[in-house]
Amino acid sequence: VAQKKKINIDFVQRPVEQNECEVSSQAPNEVKRAKWGNQIEFILSSISYAVGLGNIWRFPYLCYRNGGGAFLIPYCIMLFVCGMPLMFFELCLGQFGREGPITVWKISPLFTGIGYAMFMISFYIGCYYNVVLAWAIYYIYSSFTHTLPWSTCDGEWSSDFCNRFNSRNCTLGGGLMNITGYCVLPNMTSEEEWNTLNATVSHIKSPAHEFFHNHVLDIGASSGLHDLGGFQGKIVLSLLFAWLIVYLVLLKGVESFGKVVYFTATFPYMILIILLIRACTLPGYIDGVTFYLTPDWEKLKSASVWGDAAIQIFFSLSPCWGGLITLASYNKFSNNCFRFGEMQQYRSSFHVVFALTVLLRFATSHQSFFLSKYGIAASYAFVHSVYLWRIPIVLWVKLYFNTILTYGFFLSLGTNYSGVTFIFTSVIQNL
Secondary structure, three states: OOOOOOOEEEEEEOOOOOOOEEEEEEOOOOOOOOOOOOHHHHHHHHHHHHOOOHHHHOHHHHHHHOOEHHHHHHHHHHHHHHHHHHHHHHHHHHHHHOOOOOHHHHHOHHHHHHHHHHHHHHHHHHHHHHHHHHHHHHHHHHOOOOOOOOOOOOOOOOOOOEOOOOOHHHHHOOOEEOOOOOEEOHHHOOHHHHHHHHHHHOOOEOHHHHHHHHHHOOHHHOOEOOEOOOOOHHHHHHHHHHHHHHHHHOOOOHHHHHHHHHHHOOHHHHHHHHHHHHHOOOOOHHHHHHHHHOEOHHHHHOHHHHHHHHHHHHHHHOOOOOHHHHHHOOOOOOOOOOOOHHHHHHHHHHHHHHHHHHHHHHHHOOOOOOHHHHOOOOOHHHHHHHHHHHOOOHHHHHHHHHHHHHHHHHHHHHHHHHHHHHHHHHHHHOO
């Protein structure tokens, strides 16, 4: 194990004996910097930072779109070719320099601009993640009711196009379901009425879609970019609460953050186990498992599949944001930073996609919706919550949805903590 030791050597020449010199060594004063309590805290913080929301709403969708199990082949290749080398480089750079992502580039001032770019990325990502946290907080708050508000069209935010009826059988039979839940076949009406109904059906929205867009975001209150609209009090309070949580976690720096990651990095995996067990008891779970494990080899011929795999690596590992450099800078110099971080991420992505693939198969067996419509949108996890209330037993419904939100909530917390820590570290070191 390499040991880091700096020695100052002073040559003192005596006036009498010119040919002799006296050598004295003195260790320099080391800059005091906080350290992780133990290696486990660093490993858990790295996992909490790397595994984020992209693993929840983006990875399962990409597996659906790119051939199921076939997508795992380019993903694994890109993981070992691009992801792991970048992650290992940032961990080594931070641990060796024991500096933030800006000041660490003192080793080569030419690249200091990279550090400032990382700072700006983390700043915007921190603001963005906290907004998602605010949404999750409000959803969790709204779920503590007898009837889930996004499961019905009775809310004041619901429009005339709100529809919660199961249209799968009607659609498979070649018909269209109107907003009253009545299935209309082509031979039951005139061509003009059929075209009108077809145009109307395209505007039908699910209760969850209208709850998110009309109530949570209240998009209808603004007519465009020129009209900013007013503040959403419920979201402002949720956002304030999210920032308060971040403040309390980072109040004592690494000392407090290192203790919180024991929960934020492990609890989501407990939630995933619960989701996976429950998913295996639902109708259609065999189809989800089969789809996940059966590759469509023809998809590998498409360049877009390989491109999606490479892009997903950057969403999954979060390199080039500066967070990994910051986390590693609190390590001891001799710490083995490579041992568990990458392999844990490698396993966690498969765990996430396996559980959610089964869940999405259950959802598609109950409603004829298309993943491509909401696939990679930030509202994906919120909009498709409507299909979870179809699971039998009311208690399971609430637990089921809360586990998904809680999983995303704590993953977001872990990523956001690391990003905000990087911002504070960079500002303090450059004052």
